[in-house]
Amino acid sequence: MSVRNLPPVYNKIAQHAVFPKMNHDERARYNFLANLNKHLAHVSQGNKTAFENRVEPKFEQEHGRKMASTEELKEAISKDAHYQVWSSLRRSTMEMRQQAGRSIVLRQAEELRDKVRALNEGKDSLVLDDSVEVPPYLLACDNHIMPGSYHTELIEDDVTPAANYDTGLFVTTAGLLGRYSDGGGKAIVSWVKKTYPDFSPKRILDIGCGMGHNVLPIAKAFPDAEVIAIDTGAPMLRYAHARAMDLGITNVKFMQMDAAKTTFEDESFDWVQSTMFFHETGGKSIYKIMDEVYRVLKPKGLTLHIEQPQYTDDMSLFEKFIRDWDALNNNEPYWSKMHDIEPIELMSSSGFREEDFMQIGAKAENDLDDGSEKADEPEDHGRSPIWNVFGAIKN
Amino acid sequence: MGEKIDYIKLASNKPKGKRPYFHDDPAVERVLNITMAIAGELAVMRERMDSIERLLEKKGSISREEIETFVPETKEQEEQRQTWHAEYIGRILRIVQQEQEELENPDKSMEEIANDINEM
Numbered sequence: 001m002s003v004r005n006l007p008p009v010y011n012k013i014a015q016h017a018v019f020p021k022m023n024h025d026e027r028a029r030y031n032f033l034a035n036l037n038k039h040l041a042h043v044s045q046g047n048k049t050a051f052e053n054r055v056e057p058k059f060e061q062e063h064g065r066k067m068a069s070t071e072e073l074k075e076a077i078s079k080d081a082h083y084q085v086w087s088s089l090r091r092s093t094m095e096m097r098q099q100a101g102r103s104i105v106l107r108q109a110e111e112l113r114d115k116v117r118a119l120n121e122g123k124d125s126l127v128l129d130d131s132v133e134v135p136p137y138l139l140a141c142d143n144h145i146m147p148g149s150y151h152t153e154l155i156e157d158d159v160t161p162a163a164n165y166d167t168g169l170f171v172t173t174a175g176l177l178g179r180y181s182d183g184g185g186k187a188i189v190s191w192v193k194k195t196y197p198d199f200s201p202k203r204i205l206d207i208g209c210g211m212g213h214n215v216l217p218i219a220k221a222f223p224d225a226e227v228i229a230i231d232t233g234a235p236m237l238r239y240a241h242a243r244a245m246d247l248g249i250t251n252v253k254f255m256q257m258d259a260a261k262t263t264f265e266d267e268s269f270d271w272v273q274s275t276m277f278f279h280e281t282g283g284k285s286i287y288k289i290m291d292e293v294y295r296v297l298k299p300k301g302l303t304l305h306i307e308q309p310q311y312t313d314d315m316s317l318f319e320k321f322i323r324d325w326d327a328l329n330n331n332e333p334y335w336s337k338m339h340d341i342e343p344i345e346l347m348s349s350s351g352f353r354e355e356d357f358m359q360i361g362a363k364a365e366n367d368l369d370d371g372s373e374k375a376d377e378p379e380d381h382g383r384s385p386i387w388n389v390f391g392a393i394k395n
Numbered sequence: 396m397g398e399k400i401d402y403i404k405l406a407s408n409k410p411k412g413k414r415p416y417f418h419d420d421p422a423v424e425r426v427l428n429i430t431m432a433i434a435g436e437l438a439v440m441r442e443r444m445d446s447i448e449r450l451l452e453k454k455g456s457i458s459r460e461e462i463e464t465f466v467p468e469t470k471e472q473e474e475q476r477q478t479w480h481a482e483y484i485g486r487i488l489r490i491v492q493q494e495q496e497e498l499e500n501p502d503k504s505m506e507e508i509a510n511d512i513n514e515m
């Protein structure tokens with residue numbers, strides 16, 4: 001057995017009718033980038049050593065006291081040669097991943113659009129509304145350094161932002177989310193089925209669904225439920241709907257809607273779910289969205305939100321700092337601010353009772369995991385499929 | 396249709412949001428990014444050669460279509476290919492690893508060692 005955990009070869013990724021065509025060298029380029037990501041995740045331990053062995057001692061010598069904040073830490077470590085080259089390589093890897101993905105999907109933008117159109121034509125389960133505005137927090141920068149983000153359309157009825165996202169998630173996460181990148185959705189289904197075996201939701205709402213990769217396992221697990229998945233990005237919704245059609249999942253309605261101002265009736269859903277969504281919103285919107293979750297949820301209804309791990313008081317300054325690396329350098333800026341909000345306060349401000357609040361840990365279910373023994377390796381902060389789930393039953 | 400887009404230029408667009416630079420001199424960042432892109436293309440070429448070699452070995456003659464669609468056929472082949480990438484990255488990022496090792500176990504300078512040896 002290898003002493004390192006190699007990422008799966010790219011051709012293991014699941015194909016479906018609207019998945020972009022990729023040639024030999026495009027798969028090879030993604031294999032290189034997955035390995036490079038993996039390599040940097042190992043090397044990132046060097047940042048801790050550099051911090052402890054030279055950055056921190058130097059600071060204390062110069063200032064005659066310990067570091068007091070992550071801002072001070074950032075200023076000090078930014079001058080460290082190891083941190084500089086690691087950061088530079090990590091940023092470069094993410095830029096190369098975007099370039100590689102876009103060079104795959106943009107050359108076939110029209111073919112992808114036409115395939116999606118054919119699958120979506122005449123279906124009332126895709127509802128686009130061009131009066132829905134892209135929220136300002138998504139216009140402030142391009143999340144995940146994806147040029148054009150989730151919403152930009154380079155041709156009429158463009159789907160390339162979603163197609164690019166679909167090809168690349170497997171690379172950034174080294175395949176740890178499984179062949180369909182749906183390990184988060186699968187994990188939440190397993191937890192819900194185990195914890196509430198009698199729960200049979202009639203209506204489920206997924207907010208910020210993106211390309212729908214995490215809502216499909218939920219829809220599949222509750223085939224009699226009416227599932228509605230909303231997002232503001234039309235390219236994501238078009239692609240998500242066509243993808244779901246091809247994968248044979250027909251109980252999801254994809255609708256273009258802002259989660260902060262939906263058009264659903266009060267108390268109309270049994271379950272409201274989000275997966276890796278809130279950290280891509282904004283400081284005021286997050287409260288509006290949670291208000292909306294509370295409003296549309298039926299009494300006794302369930303809401304769950306898969307998010308990045310929370311900061312804890314016993315976390316070192318260094319750990320807090322390095323956990324924010326992706327937030328600041330891979331364009332997920334709100335994630336660096338969301339730590340200041342306690343999920344329990346966010347939920348109680350919308351009306352959920354504190355005694356109904358719950359918080360659990362979750363790990364992606366990966367259909368590529370063959371059960372073989374894995375070498376120990378450091379957590380790749382912000383990329384590891386280990387999450388915090390918070391939520392409540394509405395009472 | 397009539398919607399042809401310049402996919403080569405668009406593929407390399409910059410994302411919105413100021414790009415962070417980590418080195419004191421942006422020229423270092425620039426050269427590093429170009430170097431890593433070349434490193435990536437060499438990895439792509441190596442994987443293509445691997446496909447050709449395996450197909451030649453298997454069949455004695457091959458077509459370009461076969462190369463285009465070749466994927467590893469056994470778990471062993473999958474591991475060999477990914478191991479090559481891991482080795483290759485380890486090789487080209489040698490200096491980063493060595494600097495990390497030096498950080499973990501600082502060495503004495505040659506002047507200091509010379510002085511030590513002088514006393515041995």
